[in-house]
Amino acid sequence: MSKFKTITASELKPMLQTSTPILLDCRDAKDYRAGHIDDAMHLHEGLRDSLLMKGEKQKTMVIYCYHGHASEHVAEMFSDFGFTDVYSLKDGYAAWQ
Template sequence: MTQVQQISIQDAEAMLESQDVLLLDSRDPRDYKSSHHPKAMLLGDHNQEHLLMKTPKERPVMVYCYLGHASIEKARMFADFGFKHCYSVEGGFTAWKKQLQ
């Protein structure tokens, strides 16, 4: 079974620069609309099944939430569906936003 790795913001940024990573924002749609990482896609009921079934399993999946806790479970869901490289961003969007400022 694939393990979910927690990844630092610095390592996440490096990975996003060098690989075709599916970056998913698992926060509330209103918060996503207000502010999100420029490469992120909102993960929600409207697209979760499609992403799980249609995304190539070799493509790395990186998930963030508010503080980095709920994203672990979302990343684990992708791992359970057979994705080989699943990551949760430590500190979530709160920490990432501080890093971007």
């Protein structure tokens, strides 16, 4: 059983109205620049390493990619490092649009 959860785009929208999760876009930089969810940070290697070592492990984190596959691997990694409230966006940015 995975330690992270999945969330759909329709579930994420109300979450963003009531809380401020850490939003991480793990797509490549070009696609991030072309468009991303408001307030999302591009998850480049430096940010990933910094968050893994110094991030608030209880803070809600939502990770997304293109179609929801790569973000599951990233969410699993954060969970393995002790983050307790990690979500992968089901069907990724494609579902958000």
